[in-house]
Amino acid sequence: MRLVLPNPGLDLRIPRHEDLERMEKQEAADRPKWDNKAQYILTCVGFCIGLGNVWRFPYLCQSHGGGAFLIPYLILLVLEGMPLLLLEIAIGQRLRKGSVGVWRAISPYLTGVGIGSMLVSFMVALYYNTLIAWIMWYFFNSFQDPLPWTNCPLNENRTGFIPECQQSSTVDYYFYRVTLNASNSIADSGGLQWPIIICLLAAWTVVCICCIRGISTSGKAVYITAILPYIVLAIFLIRGLTLKGALSGIKFLFTPDVEELMNPTTWLDAGAQVFYAFGLAWGGLISFSSYNPVHNNCVQDSVILSVVTGLTSVYAATVTYSIIGFRATEKYDTCINENIRTLLNGFELPEDSITASNYNAALHHLNSSNPDTVFGLDIKTCDMQKLLSEGVEGTGLAFIVFTEAITKMPGSPAWSVLFFIMLLCLGLSTLFGNIEGVVVPLKDFNLFPQKWPHEILTGATCFVSFIICLLFAQPSGIYWLTLFDNFAGSVPLLTIGLFEMIAVVYIYGIDRFNEDIKFMVGRKPSIFWQITWRFISPLIVLVILVFYLVTQAQKQLNYLVWDINSETFPALTSIPYPSWIYAVIFLLAGVPSLVVPMYALCRLIFVCYKKKMSEKN
Amino acid sequence: MLGPLPELLQHCAILLFVFWEKCWKRSCSCSVCHFLWQKGSVNQYPWNKNEMFLFRAALAFAMRDFTNGEEFGVSDIHPCNETQRVSFWFVVTRPKTMDLVDKGTVEMAIKKSRNRINGAFLLTDKTLEFDGIYPTLAAPVSPDTPPWLIVFGVVMGAVSVGIIALLVYPLVQRKLKKNMDADDEDSDEETGVKTAENGANDGIYNSTFSDDERFTQM
Numbered sequence: 163m164r165l166v167l168p169n170p171g172l173d174l175r176i177p178r179h180e181d182l183e184r185m186e187k188q189e190a191a192d193r194p195k196w197d198n199k200a201q202y203i204l205t206c207v208g209f210c211i212g213l214g215n216v217w218r219f220p221y222l223c224q225s226h227g228g229g230a231f232l233i234p235y236l237i238l239l240v241l242e243g244m245p246l247l248l249l250e251i252a253i254g255q256r257l258r259k260g261s262v263g264v265w266r267a268i269s270p271y272l273t274g275v276g277i278g279s280m281l282v283s284f285m286v287a288l289y290y291n292t293l294i295a296w297i298m299w300y301f302f303n304s305f306q307d308p309l310p311w312t313n314c315p316l317n318e319n320r321t322g323f324i325p326e327c328q329q330s331s332t333v334d335y336y337f338y339r340v341t342l343n344a345s346n347s348i349a350d351s352g353g354l355q356w357p358i359i360i361c362l363l364a365a366w367t368v369v370c371i372c373c374i375r376g377i378s379t380s381g382k383a384v385y386i387t388a389i390l391p392y393i394v395l396a397i398f399l400i401r402g403l404t405l406k407g408a409l410s411g412i413k414f415l416f417t418p419d420v421e422e423l424m425n426p427t428t429w430l431d432a433g434a435q436v437f438y439a440f441g442l443a444w445g446g447l448i449s450f451s452s453y454n455p456v457h458n459n460c461v462q463d464s465v466i467l468s469v470v471t472g473l474t475s476v477y478a479a480t481v482t483y484s485i486i487g488f489r490a491t492e493k494y495d496t497c498i499n500e501n502i503r504t505l506l507n508g509f510e511l512p513e514d515s516i517t518a519s520n521y522n523a524a525l526h527h528l529n530s531s532n533p534d535t536v537f538g539l540d541i542k543t544c545d546m547q548k549l550l551s552e553g554v555e556g557t558g559l560a561f562i563v564f565t566e567a568i569t570k571m572p573g574s575p576a577w578s579v580l581f582f583i584m585l586l587c588l589g590l591s592t593l594f595g596n597i598e599g600v601v602v603p604l605k606d607f608n609l610f611p612q613k614w615p616h617e618i619l620t621g622a623t624c625f626v627s628f629i630i631c632l633l634f635a636q637p638s639g640i641y642w643l644t645l646f647d648n649f650a651g652s653v654p655l656l657t658i659g660l661f662e663m664i665a666v667v668y669i670y671g672i673d674r675f676n677e678d679i680k681f682m683v684g685r686k687p688s689i690f691w692q693i694t695w696r697f698i699s700p701l702i703v704l705v706i707l708v709f710y711l712v713t714q715a716q717k718q719l720n721y722l723v724w725d726i727n728s729e730t731f732p733a734l735t736s737i738p739y740p741s742w743i744y745a746v747i748f749l750l751a752g753v754p755s756l757v758v759p760m761y762a763l764c765r766l767i768f769v770c771y772k773k774k775m776s777e778k779n
Numbered sequence: 780m781l782g783p784l785p786e787l788l789q790h791c792a793i794l795l796f797v798f799w800e801k802c803w804k805r806s807c808s809c810s811v812c813h814f815l816w817q818k819g820s821v822n823q824y825p826w827n828k829n830e831m832f833l834f835r836a837a838l839a840f841a842m843r844d845f846t847n848g849e850e851f852g853v854s855d856i857h858p859c860n861e862t863q864r865v866s867f868w869f870v871v872t873r874p875k876t877m878d879l880v881d882k883g884t885v886e887m888a889i890k891k892s893r894n895r896i897n898g899a900f901l902l903t904d905k906t907l908e909f910d911g912i913y914p915t916l917a918a919p920v921s922p923d924t925p926p927w928l929i930v931f932g933v934v935m936g937a938v939s940v941g942i943i944a945l946l947v948y949p950l951v952q953r954k955l956k957k958n959m960d961a962d963d964e965d966s967d968e969e970t971g972v973k974t975a976e977n978g979a980n981d982g983i984y985n986s987t988f989s990d991d992e993r994f995t996q997m
Contacts, residue, residue, distance in 0.1 A: 301930070303926070305929075306927075323916075360931065364931060
C-alpha cells in the first residue's frame with residue numbers, strides 16, 4: 163500500500179512517455195540543450211563546489227573532531243544528499259521544465275515550492291556576488307609587489323604605524339578598514355564605499371555576460387570555472403607541502419577525536435553541510451537536468467556528483483590546512499623569537515645564549531631565579547594549538563588567514579593572483595546555477611512578454627540585483643552579508659527540501675516516479691533509493707530543521723563587529739542585534755519557507771470561491 | 780671614564796637605548812646603545828674595543844656634522860656600563876670645555892646622521908637602536924595610477940567587447956543568411972519548381988493540434 167495524496171489532472175499537465183520520445187527524436191529547438199555530457203557534469207560539479215567547500219567544510223572538520231568528522235559527513239552524504247540529488251535531477255529530466263514549471267506540473271498547489279526556490283536563489287545570489295566583488299578587489303590588488311596588505315600605513319609624523327593597524331595586524335586592517343571601511347554596528351550606515359561599488363559592477367557584468375544566453379554561454383564558461391580550481395588546488399597542495407609546518411596543519415585537521423561523534427551538534431552540522439554542499443532546493447539542478455536528453459543515466463550522474471563533491475571537500479580541506487599549518491608555524495616562531503629577544507634584553511645576556519631549542523629551559527631557569535623580573539617583562543605565551551585554530555571560518559579564512567600566509571611565501575603576488583582566481587572561479591560557477599534558478603522561473607511565470615529575448619531578461623535581473631547589492635557596499639555591509647548568510651541560506655533550504663521530497667514521493671507518487679526512472683534509464687531504482695526517499699531522507703531533514711529552529715529560538719541573536727574602541731580589540735566583539743532586525747530575518751528566512759503553504763492556501767480559497775460563483779450562475 | 784657612575788647617570792644628558800623601549804630599572808636620562816647581531820646575517824662580527832672605537836668615531840662625526848664644525852673628537856664620547864648584550868650608556872662632552880652636551884642636541888645629531896652611523900656598522904634601523912630616537916619610516920611607494928584600476932580596466936574592457944560581440948553576432952549572421960537566401964531564390968527560378976512529391980516526407984509533426992485532444996474539457 164503506497165500512500166499517495168489525490169492529485170487529479172496530473173496526466174494532463176505532464177508530457178507522456180510517448181511524447182518525450184517524440185520530442186527527443188525531433189530535437190525541438192525551443193528548449194536549449196547541452197553540447198555534450200561533459201558540459202552538464204562540469205556545470206553541476208561547478209554549481210555544487212563553491213566557496214563553502216573551501217572555507218566552511220575545513221572549519222567544521224577541524225572543530226568537530228578532525229578525521230572523525232568525516233564519518234558523519236560521509237554517512238549523511240549517502241543517506242541525505244544523494245537521494246535528494248537524484249530526486250531533483252530525475253524530476254527535472256522527466257518533466258523538462260525549470261523549478262516553477264516542474265512543481266506546477268505536479269500540482270498547481272505546489273507552485274509555492276518553485277517560488278520559494280526562486281526567492282532563496284535570488285537572495286543567495288545577492289550576497290554571494292558581493293563576496294565575488296570582494297574577491298575581485300583583492301584580485302585586482304594582487305598585481306603589485308609588495309602586496310598592499312603587507313605593510314601598515316604610517317601615521318602623521320612617520321615614526322610609527324596607524325594605531326588601528328599596529329594593534330591588530332596588517333591583513334586585518336586592510337580587510338576591515340581599507341576594503342570595507344567597516345562601521346561599528348549594523349545600524350551605522352554612512353555612505354557607500356566606492357571601491358566596492360566598482361567591484362560589484364565588475365562582478366555583475368561578468369556574471370551577466372556568462373549567463374546572457376543561458377547554458378549556451380554559461381556552458382562554455384564552465385570549462386574554465388569548473389576545472390581551474392582543481393588545477394590551482396593542486397599547485398597550492400604541492401607548494402603547501404613544501405612549506406615548513408604544513409604537516410602540523412594537516413595533522414591538526416585529521417587528528418580524530420572520536421568523542422565528538424557522541425555530540426549531536428556534530429551530526430547536525432554534518433547534515434546541514436551536506437545539504438548546502440549539494441546546492442539542493444535552489445532550483446538550479448532541476449533546471450540544468452531539464453536540458454538533458456530523456457534517456458540520460460541520471461542515477462549514475464547523481465552517484466558521480468556525490469562522490470566528486472565529497473572527495474573535493476576533503477581535498478580542499480587538506481590544501482587549506484597545509485597553508486594554515488605554515489602560517490601558524492611562522493607566527494609561533496616569530497612569537498618565540500620575540501620572547502627570546504625580550505629575555506636577552508631584560509637580562510643583558512649575550513646574543514645566541516637563548517635559542518629556540520633551549521628557550522623553555524632558559525625561561526624556566528630565569529623564572530625560578532628572578533620571577534619578578536620575568537613577570538615585569540610581560541612575556542607572551544606562544545600556543546601552537548591556538549594559532550592553528552584562530553580565524554579559520556568563512557571570510558576570515560580567505561581574506562585574513564590566507565592573505566597573511568601568502569605574504570610570507572616567496573613570490574607572493576603570483577600566489578595571491580592564483581588564489582583569488584581560484585576563489586573567483588569557484589564562486590562564479592555556483593552563481594551560474596543561482597542565476598539559472600532565478601531567470602528560468604521568471605520566464606515560466608510569464609511575467610514578462612514572451613517576445614523579450616533571454617538576453618534582456620538576464621540583463622534586467624543582473625541590473626536589479628546590482629542595485630539591491632548596493633546595500634552591501636555600505637560600511638555596515640559585512641554585517642548585512644553575515645546576516646544573509648546565516649538566515650537566507652539555512653532554514654528556507656531545509657524547508658523547501660523537505661517539501662520537495664514530500665511532493666515527489668507522496669503527491670506525484672513514488673510508483674509513477676519509479677516508472678519514469680525505469681523509462682529513462684532502463685532499470686527501476688533499487689531498494690536503497692526506495693527506503694531513503696520514503697523515510698530516511700525526509701526524517702533526517704525534518705530532525706535537522708527542528709533542532710535548528712529550537713537552538714536558534716533559544717539563544718539571543720548576536721553578531722561580531724570590528725570595533726576599535728572595544729575592550730576585546732583586535733578580536734571581534736559580540737553585540738546583540740537591534741530589535742528591528744527580526745523583521746528582516748523574517749523576510750529572509752520566513753517568507754521563502756512560508757510561501758509554500760501560503761500559496762497552497764490562497765489557491766484553495768480562490769478555487770473554492772470560483773466554484774461558488776460558477777455554481778450560483 | 781669620567782668619575783663614578785651614579786653621578787654621571789644623574790647629570791648626563793644622554794639617550795637611553797633599550798631595544799624594546801621600556802627601561803624598567805634604570806633612569807631614563809642616560810643613553811644606552813645596543814648593537815644587535817642578526818642571526819644568519821653575513822656581517823656578523825664580534826664586539827671588541829676596535830668596534831667601540833668605530834662607534835665613538837661615528838658619533839663624533841655626527842656631532843661635528845650637526846654643530847657645523849665644532850671639533851668633536853673620539854675622546855669626547857664616553858661610553859659607560861657596557862654589558863654582554865652589547866648595550867651601553869654614553870655621554871658626550873664639548874671638545875675643549877668638557878661640559879656635557881644636552882640630550883636634545885645629541886638626539887638631533889644622531890637623527891641627522893642616522894644612516895651614516897648605521898652604514899658604518901653595516902646594520903639597519905632595526906638592528907641598531909638608540910632609545911628615545913624613533914627612526915622616521917620610509918613612506919611606502921605608491922604609483923601614480925593604482926595598479927588595481929589598470930586590471931579593472933582590462934577586465935571591464937574584455938567584458939564589454941564580449942557583450943558587444945554577443946549582441947552583434949546574431950545580427951551579422953542574419954544578414955549573411957538573407958544574402959544567401961536571396962542567392963538561392965535566384966538559382967531556384969532557373970532550375971524549375973520543386974514538385975510536391977519530393978518535399979512531402981519532410982514535414983514536421985505539429986504538436987499543437989494533436990495534444991489538444993487531451994485538454995478538451997467542459
